[in-house]
Amino acid sequence: xxxxxxxxxxxLVVLVTLITACTPAVDLDEAATDQPSATSSPLPAAGDAALxxxxxxxxxxxxxxxxxxxPQAFSLNLYQEGDFVPxxxxxxxxxxxxxxxxxxxxxxxxGSWADPAQQGELWEMARARSSNSFNGANPLGWAxxxxxxxxxxxxxxxIADYDDALQTAARAIADTGRPVGLVMWRGxxxxxxxxxxxxxxxxxxxxxxxxxxxVQDPLHPHGSGQWGPSPAPNSLLTPxxxxxxxxxxxxxxxxxxxxxxxxxxxxxxxx
Numbered sequence: 001x002x003x004x005x006x007x008x009x010x011x012l013v014v015l016v017t018l019i020t021a022c023t024p025a026v027d028l029d030e031a032a033t034d035q036p037s038a039t040s041s042p043l044p045a046a047g048d049a050a051l052x053x054x055x056x057x058x059x060x061x062x063x064x065x066x067x068x069x070x071p072q073a074f075s076l077n078l079y080q081e082g083d084f085v086p087x088x089x090x091x092x093x094x095x096x097x098x099x100x101x102x103x104x105x106x107x108x109x110x111g112s113w114a115d116p117a118q119q120g121e122l123w124e125m126a127r128a129r130s131s132n133s134f135n136g137a138n139p140l141g142w143a144x145x146x147x148x149x150x151x152x153x154x155x156x157x158x159i160a161d162y163d164d165a166l167q168t169a170a171r172a173i174a175d176t177g178r179p180v181g182l183v184m185w186r187g188x189x190x191x192x193x194x195x196x197x198x199x200x201x202x203x204x205x206x207x208x209x210x211x212x213x214x215v216q217d218p219l220h221p222h223g224s225g226q227w228g229p230s231p232a233p234n235s236l237l238t239p240x241x242x243x244x245x246x247x248x249x250x251x252x253x254x255x256x257x258x259x260x261x262x263x264x265x266x267x268x269x270x271x
Contacts, residue, residue, distance in 0.1 A: 077195030095123030096218035158261035181265025
């Protein structure tokens with residue numbers, strides 16, 4: 001070839017060479033399957049923690065502790081206006097306390113117990129069920145009458161420690177919804193505990209502390225020259241105030257095998 005045809009052939013050879021130089025070399029298998037080349041990084045084997053993808057946790061987080069419950073102020077009071085009944089003689093404190101207990105328990109609106117004749121009958125019932133050298137109604141007769149007239153069961157308990165006695169009384173009110181009888185003045189008088197205030201709910205904190213006691217003294221407003229004034233109905237007393245009149249009773253004053261302690265006429269659960 002010479003002249004123009006030779007020059008045309010030369011240009012075609014150059015053009016083919018340039019096109020070939022701009023095309024990357026691709027393996028036919030790779031092109032067919034669109035798989036990565038042999039130089040690609042292999043995927044980690046399943047369960048290989050050392051090669052786990054970034055962001056994958058390799059340890060279990062520690063559990064968050066549950067905050068401990070903190071005792072809060074708590075109160076419970078069975079008293080409603082009209083529940084209080086005064087004792088109509090200086091002897092009938094147990095009869096009046098039984099009437100008060102009925103009124104605190106009965107919230108059906110069926111009528112309060114406040115009749116003087118009934119109070120005398122209840123006192124006579126309690127006295128007949130008591131064994132007492134002073135010929136009065138003692139705590140055993142008091143508890144038995146409460147049970148017999150449908151407010152029980154009640155039992156007399158003696159508790160040696162004052163704070164334990166207050167806890168026991170408060171827990172009984174919370175558990176049963178019924179009042180507690182307090183044997184006052186070393187056994188000479190009867191009050192009714194109708195409620196309490198505490199630091200901690202007794203249902204949540206076994207070691208709750210009683211900070212206030214709701215009381216009904218049927219001798220109000222007379223009081224005692226020896227023991228002090230009678231608190232008004234539904235008064236809230238501190239433990240220190242109650243302790244001036246709620247004191248230990250010794251069994252020598254009456255026929256009982258209970259040990260020396262603070263006496264409670266206690267409602268029992270399950271009634």
